[in-house]
Amino acid sequence: MGVHKRNGVVYLDVHKLPERPQSDLDRRRCYVGYCFESLATEDPRRADGEGIHHVDANVEFCSVIKTKLGAHRILMGAEMDCCDSTNDGKRFYVELKTSCELNYHTEERFEREKLLKFWIQSFLAGVPYIVIGFRDDAGRLVRTERLRTKDITQRVKMKNYWQGGVCLAFADEVLCWLYGTVKEDEDYILQFAPPFNRLELLQAQACPDVITSHLELL
Secondary structure, three states, X not given: OEEEEEOOEEEEEOOOOOXXXXXHHHHHHHHHHHXXXXXXXXXXXXXXXXXXOOOOOOOOEEEEEEEEEOOEEEEEEEEEOEEEEOOOOOEEEEEEEEEEOOOOOOHHHHHHHHHHHHHHHXXXXXXXXXXXXXXXOOOOEEEEEEEXXXXXXXXXXXXXXXXXXXXXXXXXXXXXXXXXXXXXXXXXXXXXXXXXXXXXEEEOOOOOHHHHHHHHHO
C-alpha cells in the first residue's frame, strides 16, 4: 500500500496487485460468491426455483467510517455487502461470505485462517454480523450461518488458534511505527517482504491524484 504524510496526517492507499492467472475452479468459486451475495440481497418475494438475477461483480457500496485503534483516530472507507434492520427499524451492516461445507478435516483451517480474515475485516469496519453461505463441491448452497462478529474471538480463543487483542495490538504498533518513520511531504510503499514475515517501507516517487485533489479542498 502507499503511505503518504501530509499536514501531519498519514494517508494509506491500498494498491491492487495484478491478479494471478485463475483456474476454472477459482473462477467458479468467485462466481459462486457473487451469486450468494445476489441471492442474499434479492427481493424476498422472488419465487422458489426462480433463477438468480443481476450477478454483477463490478457493483459495490462503500461506507466511510470513523473509528479508533489505540491512540490513533482513523477515517477509512470500507465496502459493504448489505444491511438488515431490527424490529424497531434500526439498520446495521451485514458482511456476506462463502465457504465450502465444513468437515472434520477442514474445520480447524477454517477457524484458524478464514475466521481471522472475516473477523478483522468486519470488526474494523464496525459490522456486527457476518452471514456465511456454506456450499458443496458443486457450488450448491447447503446452509447458512449467522455469526456475531464479537463472538468469533471467543470461539477461537478457547482453541488457542489466535487472539483478536494480539492482532489489534500488532496493527496499532504498525501505525505507531509508520507515523514516527514517514516524513512530511514524502511518499512510500509499505509491503510484506518475501516470505511474508516482515514489513518493508520503501521510498516512492508520487502521491495519488485522489489524495492531492483532497488536500486542495481542505
